[in-house]
Amino acid sequence: MEDAKQAVDADVDAGGLQQRRVVRVDLDPPLGEQAGDRRVGEHHPKRFLPGFPVGRSGYRGLVAVTRAIELRTEVPGPRSREITERKERVVADPLGLYLPIVIADGRGAIVTDVDGNSFVDFTGGVGCLAVGHAHPRVVAAVQDQAARFLHTDFTIVPYEIYVEYAERLTALAPFSGPAKAAFFNAGTEAVENAVKFARGYTRRPAVICFEGGFHGRTLLSLTLTSKTHPYKAGLGPFAPEVYRVPFPDEYHGITGRDALEALERAL
Numbered sequence: 001m002e003d004a005k006q007a008v009d010a011d012v013d014a015g016g017l018q019q020r021r022v023v024r025v026d027l028d029p030p031l032g033e034q035a036g037d038r039r040v041g042e043h044h045p046k047r048f049l050p051g052f053p054v055g056r057s058g059y060r061g062l063v064a065v066t067r068a069i070e071l072r073t074e075v076p077g078p079r080s081r082e083i084t085e086r087k088e089r090v091v092a093d094p095l096g097l098y099l100p101i102v103i104a105d106g107r108g109a110i111v112t113d114v115d116g117n118s119f120v121d122f123t124g125g126v127g128c129l130a131v132g133h134a135h136p137r138v139v140a141a142v143q144d145q146a147a148r149f150l151h152t153d154f155t156i157v158p159y160e161i162y163v164e165y166a167e168r169l170t171a172l173a174p175f176s177g178p179a180k181a182a183f184f185n186a187g188t189e190a191v192e193n194a195v196k197f198a199r200g201y202t203r204r205p206a207v208i209c210f211e212g213g214f215h216g217r218t219l220l221s222l223t224l225t226s227k228t229h230p231y232k233a234g235l236g237p238f239a240p241e242v243y244r245v246p247f248p249d250e251y252h253g254i255t256g257r258d259a260l261e262a263l264e265r266a267l
Contacts, residue, residue: 068110070118076100077115096230106133188216195220208266210247 076084080102087097101113109132112118124130131138154162166181173179184190195207207224209215215224217231223238225231232238243266248259 068118068120072116075117076102077113077117079114083114094230108132108134186216188218188221191215191221191224192218206241206243208243208245208263211244212247 080100083102084097084100101117101119103111104114105112106121109121109124110118111121111133121129121133124132149159152159162183165183169181170179182193184193198207199205207220209224209226212226213224214227214231215221217225220239222232222235223242226244245262245266246254246259248254248256250256
């Protein structure tokens with residue numbers, strides 16, 4: 001907010017959310033120089049996103065000022081119930097819903113469902129939305145790329161941004177020496193390929209994982225995943241040469257020494 005002492009209007013309509021003045025947004029700043037990381041009031045010449053006024057606050061200012069939670073109907077509302085009933089008829093049963101609300105719009109950490117109820121989103125796309133919903137720089141980047149091309153398969157028709165992204169990530173990698181990167185569609189695919197890379201390099205077949213961990217739902221990653229219900233029950237046989245060791249958790253009586261000794265035994 002431009003004035004931190006100004007109270008938020010409790011009667012702001014969630015359907016007509018008010019925007020406040022915001023910091024100028026650089027569509028392509030140097031790595032680690034995003035506008036939201038700067039101190040409020042610090043001046044940096046920037047380009048602008050169309051439709052967003054200039055001001056002195058960070059990305060938080062782009063998120064509409066309203067109460068985080070506003071309920072206009074019962075939860076779930078009638079539209080959400082209607083859509084989830086349709087889902088039951090056409091979507092595979094394993095894709096169960098954690099919450100029976102259907103999103104219509106998201107801004108930052110706030111989501112609004114199809115019935116006009118707004119909630120705080122504590123999941124962030126299960127960790128995928130580190131900067132929240134509809135961050136203006138992300139939206140601008142997606143729009144720019146969509147106007148060029150969306151998919152080619154890098155191994156068929158390569159493109160420079162894949163190489164650039166690998167360069168930037170390997171430069172930040174927390175280890176010394178040469179490094180290379182590969183990108184995948186989902187966490188479970190990344191886990192499976194990490195194991196393939198390790199086996200190919202070491203020529204060792206076995207994999208050690210922590211008890212209680214979740215690694216994905218494809219065959220090898222599902223083998224690594226510890227929780228049987230609802231993920232694994234009735235879906236075996238699973239991949240061989242997977243060994244579990246306890247994760248250090250002092251709160252539940254597993255010390256770091258316990259975990260290290262278990263790892264030594266497994267090796």
